[in-house]
Amino acid sequence: MKADIHPDYHEIKVVMTDGTEYTTRSTYGEQGAVIRLEIDPKSHPAWTGQHRIVDSGGQISRFNKRFGGLKL
Template identity: 70%
Template sequence: MKQDIHPEYHEISVIMTDGTEFKTRSTMGKPGDVLRLDIDPKSHPAWTGVHRLMDTGGQLAKFNKRFANFGSKK
């Protein structure tokens, strides 16, 4: 193995979306840094099976307004 080409591997803290914290080893940042997760296995629909619609920038509202009467007969 070549010397001095590998990043430093050290311990960091990871904080989940619900506030729980655990320590792991990583090459991210400096020793003792904190990684805060926006999405984790406890809250992501791929793992929980619960899908939530999130309206970012009004896209969902725009879609609902555009297709509000779709399929309804007058």
């Protein structure tokens, strides 16, 4: 590697949503930095298969109002 062009690669601690921790190497922060995850594979619907419907701005309500009477 060329000198002085690559970021520092060091060990950091990652804390999952359930409190479990592991150490990995990263360019994030400084040596010994801690990353606390808000979403991880143990809690994200893409990995757990448990989906929640979030009705932001009433989009689902408007859809149901507009197409609710439609029979297939």
